[in-house]
Amino acid sequence: MFLVGLTGGIASGKSTVSAALRELGCAVIDADVVARQVVQPDSPAYRLIVQHFGPEILLESGEIDREKLGSIIFSIPEKRRLLNSLTHPEIHKAMLKQILTFFLRGYRYVILDVPLLFETRRLTRFLKHTVVVYCDPATQLSRLMQRDGLTQEQAEMRVGAQMPLNEKRGLASHVIENSGGREDTHRQVLRLHTQLEDSLDFLLVRALAVTLATGLGGLVLFTLKQLVS
Ligand code: ADP
Numbered sequence: 439m440f441l442v443g444l445t446g447g448i449a450s451g452k453s454t455v456s457a458a459l460r461e462l463g464c465a466v467i468d469a470d471v472v473a474r475q476v477v478q479p480d481s482p483a484y485r486l487i488v489q490h491f492g493p494e495i496l497l498e499s500g501e502i503d504r505e506k507l508g509s510i511i512f513s514i515p516e517k518r519r520l521l522n523s524l525t526h527p528e529i530h531k532a533m534l535k536q537i538l539t540f541f542l543r544g545y546r547y548v549i550l551d552v553p554l555l556f557e558t559r560r561l562t563r564f565l566k567h568t569v570v571v572y573c574d575p576a577t578q579l580s581r582l583m584q585r586d587g588l589t590q591e592q593a594e595m596r597v598g599a600q601m602p603l604n605e606k607r608g609l610a611s612h613v614i615e616n617s618g619g620r621e622d623t624h625r626q627v628l629r630l631h632t633q634l635e636d637s638l639d640f641l642l643v644r645a646l647a648v649t650l651a652t653g654l655g656g657l658v659l660f661t662l663k664q665l666v667s
Contacts, residue, residue: 446571449582
């Protein structure tokens with residue numbers, strides 16, 4: 439098995455590409471969904487967050503007030519680091535569990551849909567390929583304004599707060615150019631899918647797993663023989 443990172447900038451088309459890959463039958467793990475799951479009430483990360491940030495960051499329902507927490511960590515970098523240190527281990531554990539499940543189900547590769555892939559850089563060393571969904575700045579701005587009902591100024595602020603898409607494009611091993619129409623993007627997704635399906639990179643990990651399993655099996659047999667003799 440091998441891992442593929444998928445990322446982009448706000449409204450560059452990452453969700454569109456991710457949905458197309460899912461439709462083609464790919465195993466996709468959405469880091470945003472995992473991040474929301476691990477802070478559900480009574481999970482270990484939830485308890486740690488309440489312990490460190492106090493019950494005032496909770497909604498009446500008992501769930502974490504993501505907006506309130508977001509504004510705290512936005513203005514105090516130290517608090518952002520604290521929150522990351524509480525949630526990241528849980529997010530990574532949950533993602534690893536899902537990756538293992540896909541591996542056991544026979545998937546050759548798993549796509550990790552991670553918005554901040556190049557900003558945090560924690561996962562990049564585990565990835566065989568990185569894919570950036572790119573579109574030109576004017577298209578990105580107009581799609582963002584339309585999708586989220588923002589003024590140009592609001593949209594520019596959101597785009598400006600992110601790592602420039604151009605920079606991400608330079609870091610990726612594969613770029614999907616999404617400035618044109620949907621059909622053009624879909625053709626590129628199909629090409630990427632074929633490349634991933636044809637790749638033999640999965641063989642190494644599978645061979646290692648078989649070797650390990652055979653070695654472990656041999657060890658168990660040997661121990662059993664020793665015990666009964
Ligand atoms: P992201 O997940 O990167 O934030 P989305 O996939 O949600 O971006 O795309 C942003 C908006 O642009 C959405 O409303 C989507 O439907 C639209 N969109 C994406 N790709 C195209 C395209 N090639 N042509 C026209 N609209 C598109």
